[in-house]
Amino acid sequence: FRFSSVRIKVLFLLFAVFSGSWTGQTVAGLDSSYIAAVFEHRVILNPEPHVPLSRHHALQHLQKNLDVYEEQAARAAQQGAQILVFPEDGLQGFNFTRTSISGYLETIPDPQQESWNPCMEPDKHKNTEVLQRLSCMARRFNLYLVANMADMQPCSGKTHPSSSCPPDGRWQFNTNVVFRYGLLVARYYKQNLYFENAFDAPPRETITFDTPFAGNKFSPFLKNSL
Numbered sequence: 001f002r003f004s005s006v007r008i009k010v011l012f013l014l015f016a017v018f019s020g021s022w023t024g025q026t027v028a029g030l031d032s033s034y035i036a037a038v039f040e041h042r043v044i045l046n047p048e049p050h051v052p053l054s055r056h057h058a059l060q061h062l063q064k065n066l067d068v069y070e071e072q073a074a075r076a077a078q079q080g081a082q083i084l085v086f087p088e089d090g091l092q093g094f095n096f097t098r099t100s101i102s103g104y105l106e107t108i109p110d111p112q113q114e115s116w117n118p119c120m121e122p123d124k125h126k127n128t129e130v131l132q133r134l135s136c137m138a139r140r141f142n143l144y145l146v147a148n149m150a151d152m153q154p155c156s157g158k159t160h161p162s163s164s165c166p167p168d169g170r171w172q173f174n175t176n177v178v179f180r181y182g183l184l185v186a187r188y189y190k191q192n193l194y195f196e197n198a199f200d201a202p203p204r205e206t207i208t209f210d211t212p213f214a215g216n217k218f219s220p221f222l223k224n225s226l
Contacts, residue, residue, distance in 0.1 A: 135183075
């Protein structure tokens, strides 16, 4: 089973919500500048995205791209980056069906509801190998780290985000995750899907996360979300 590769440009929009004014005022005690890094990734693709993979084989694929991420996180840290952004679809690729992406899905907890550092607490949630590795990268290299992955949230006819739970009993979301030195601090679902049959449209929400630099809040958007 061979994987191909294609270059993916960074498709995240990371918006800063300034605490001060547009004249450059910042919050007292916070750094007035910071170094942000983005990575244009030549993603290693699944050549048959319409064919379902077992979790084991999906993880083998994901780890190939995570290996690249780890190398780039090290480089970014060496150059003084404080926040690093990886591209949409950079881990699993694209052109999946709802069924064929199932091996790539992880259930991402809501960081607004619980505090979790996957690197330090790997046994708290099952089948979260990707979250654990991203968390450990952020922790090891002392970074804010933003990445895109596929989320699964079990549902029933009576649960959030609406009563129209899909027949397979789960919601599937195109998701940004943000780690602060390993701690999961934000989970954002892509709002406006574009020929993305593997994913569901989420409820509207505004997600932000705080940083200790530049007096800013950030909000992680994906293309078509505006």
